[in-house]
Amino acid sequence: MVNPLGTLVRIGSYRSVPFGLLGMAATAVPFPIALIPAVLIPGDAKAKLVYGMLAMAVLVGLAGLPGPMRRVSIWFSNQMLGTRIAQPPPHAKIAWAERWRSAAWLLVHTGLGWILFGLGCFLMLGCVFAVIWLGGGGTPIEVFGERVRVESGAAGLWTVPVALVTLVVVAYVLAGFTKLFQHSALSLLGPSAAERLAAAEVRANHFEQRNRLARELHDSIGHTLTTSTIQAAAAAELVDSEPQLVRRTLGTIEESSRAALEDLDHVLGLLREDRSSREPERRLLEAGTLAERARAGGAVIDYELTGPAAELPATLSREAYRIVQEGLTNALRHAHPGPVTVRVAVLADALRIEIVNPLVEHAVASGRGGNGLPGLTERVEALRGELVAGPAIDGEPLWRLVTTIPLRSRS
Numbered sequence: 018m019v020n021p022l023g024t025l026v027r028i029g030s031y032r033s034v035p036f037g038l039l040g041m042a043a044t045a046v047p048f049p050i051a052l053i054p055a056v057l058i059p060g061d062a063k064a065k066l067v068y069g070m071l072a073m074a075v076l077v078g079l080a081g082l083p084g085p086m087r088r089v090s091i092w093f094s095n096q097m098l099g100t101r102i103a104q105p106p107p108h109a110k111i112a113w114a115e116r117w118r119s120a121a122w123l124l125v126h127t128g129l130g131w132i133l134f135g136l137g138c139f140l141m142l143g144c145v146f147a148v149i150w151l152g153g154g155g156t157p158i159e160v161f162g163e164r165v166r167v168e169s170g171a172a173g174l175w176t177v178p179v180a181l182v183t184l185v186v187v188a189y190v191l192a193g194f195t196k197l198f199q200h201s202a203l204s205l206l207g208p209s210a211a212e213r214l215a216a217a218e219v220r221a222n223h224f225e226q227r228n229r230l231a232r233e234l235h236d237s238i239g240h241t242l243t244t245s246t247i248q249a250a251a252a253a254e255l256v257d258s259e260p261q262l263v264r265r266t267l268g269t270i271e272e273s274s275r276a277a278l279e280d281l282d283h284v285l286g287l288l289r290e291d292r293s294s295r296e297p298e299r300r301l302l303e304a305g306t307l308a309e310r311a312r313a314g315g316a317v318i319d320y321e322l323t324g325p326a327a328e329l330p331a332t333l334s335r336e337a338y339r340i341v342q343e344g345l346t347n348a349l350r351h352a353h354p355g356p357v358t359v360r361v362a363v364l365a366d367a368l369r370i371e372i373v374n375p376l377v378e379h380a381v382a383s384g385r386g387g388n389g390l391p392g393l394t395e396r397v398e399a400l401r402g403e404l405v406a407g408p409a410i411d412g413e414p415l416w417r418l419v420t421t422i423p424l425r426s427r428s
Contacts, residue, residue, distance in 0.1 A: 027192075029099060029195070030191060030192035030195055031188075031191050031192075031195070032098050032099060032195045033133060033191050033192075033194035033195040033198055034133075034191060035097060036093075036097045036098055036126075036130075036195075036198055037129060037130035037133040037134065037194065037198075038130065038134075039093065039097070039126075039130070040126040040129065040131070041127065041130040041131055041134060043077070043080075043123070043126070043127050043130075044073060044077065044127050044131075046080075047073060047076035047080065048073065050076060051069050051070075051072040051073040051076060052069060053072070054068045054069065054071075054072045055068045055069035055072065074124060077120075077127050078121075078124055079120070080120075080123060081116070081119040081120035081122065081123035081124070082116045082117070082119070083116070084110070084111035084116065086119055086123070087105070087115060087116065087119040087206070088104055088105065090122055090123065090126075090202075090206055091206050094198075094202040098195070098198055098199050099199070100199055100202050100203060100206075102206050102207050102208075103208060112211065114211075115209060118205045118206070118209070119206070122201065122202065122205035122206055125201045125205065126201075129194060129197065129198065129201075133190075133194050136190060137187065137190070244307075244310050244311050244316075244346075244349065245270045245274065249266075252267065265313060266313055269310050269313035272310070299338045299339070300326075300329075300331070300334040300335060300338055301322070301334045301335075301337040301361065302326050303338060304320075304322065304337070304338050304341040304342070304361065305320060305322065307341065307342055308320035308345070308359060311345065311349060311357075316357065317355070317356040317357065318357050318359065319356060319357070319358045319359065320359045320361075321359070321361070322361045322362075322363075323361070323362045323363065324362050324363025324364060328363075329368070329424075333368065333400065333422065333424075336396055337361070337368060337370065340370055340393060340396055340397065340420055341359065341361060341370060341372075343393050343396075344372040344393065344418050344420075345357065345372060347390070347418075348372055348374035348416070348418075349374075351374065351416070355374060356374070356375070357372065357373070358371075358372070358373045358374070359371075359372050364424075365424075366423065366424055366425060367421050367422060367423050367424055368402075368420075368421070368422040368424060369419070369420070369421050369422075370418075370420040370422075371417065371418070371419045371420075372417070372418045373409070373415050373416070373417045373418075374415070374416050375414060375415060375416070376409075376414045376415050376416045393406075393420070397420050397422065401422070401423060402420060402421055402422035402423065403420070403421050404418070404420045405417075405418075405420075406418040406419075
């Protein structure tokens with residue numbers, strides 16, 4: 018249930034007072050210029066007043082057209098009215114449609130400020146009556162051309178309830194003007210449909226960047242942890258019988274960990290918006306090192322790359338490297354110590370990647386759950402390709418992952 022008396026004690030109800038005074042003060046600068054047409058154009062006093070007001074409105078509207086004025090108006094509105102209007106992006110160009118809305122807001126701000134001032138002066142007359150009565154009365158004042166004398170004693174007792182009612186009315190008027198200021202600011206300074214669309218595009222790009230960074234971390238760090246775990250387990254079994262092999266295995270773990278740290282530095286640099294951070298150069302031609310590191314840990318990897326991989330566009334080559342990395346990681350995680358076959362072929366019109374590994378029972382039961390396969394699907398779809406993953410259809414206990422990415426735009 019709304020408490021109507023809450024408006025009287027809520028400090029925020031009176032935000033319109035300083036904000037209205039600010040609007041009145043904004044007219045002090047163009048006021049001398051607005052007097053020029055009022056003085057030069059012939060006419061009576063009322064006509065000159067109209068000329069001056071029209072000139073003032075034009076000057077105030079023109080003052081609201083510059084782009085920085087919109088930002089200033091939004092700042093003052095948020096600080097003094099308690100609105101939460103988002104500022105335009107720092108380097109965004111303010112469209113003319115938004116500039117005209119800012120000009121309209123400045124006219125509303127200054128106009129409502131003067132109206133509030135006039136109503137406030139009129140309503141405070143009730144309080145003036147009470148002050149005169151408390152002072153003994155007898156002092157005549159002029160209201161709208163009529164002389165009013167406030168008598169002392171019982172004859173002027175009517176001024177007390179008038180003063181109290183006036184105070185209540187003033188409070189509600191100020192609260193109403195505060196709401197009017199706030200709604201006007203939201204309508205004229207708030208984001209337009211075009212600005213909302215631009216903000217939505219910025220948010221979409223931000224989320225897309227975050228998803229891409231998440232895939233980078235998952236693919237790179239996940240692959241390193243998987244192969245390092247396999248290699249460390251193999252080294253632990255051979256530490257006494259094959260010390261030389263263990264040393265080579267530890268060196269491989271160190272090398273793959275260093276590569277993962279480079280990827281991690283790149284991602285963290287992007288998160289910190291560090292422009293100097295460069296993305297590690299990972300290309301499809303380097304995918305063979307992934308197989309070599311896995312072999313050093315005891316995995317059986319049959320890797321083959323055919324076709325002109327060096328001629329692939331840099332973006333496609335980098336994404337293909339990540340696809341091989343994630344596919345091999347999933348195969349090692351689910352099939353170790355079984356053999357894994359990796360076939361990468363750069364054809365005339367497509368890039369084809371096929372990874373086959375034994376289908377073990379726990380992989381069938383889990384349905385290959387996790388983030389690996391969805392992340393791969395996102396990468397391939399972004400390249401307008403197709404990904405098929407599942408048990409081999411020929412009845413063999415194998416899991417096959419096949420990715421086909423076109424090298425030319427589809428008509």
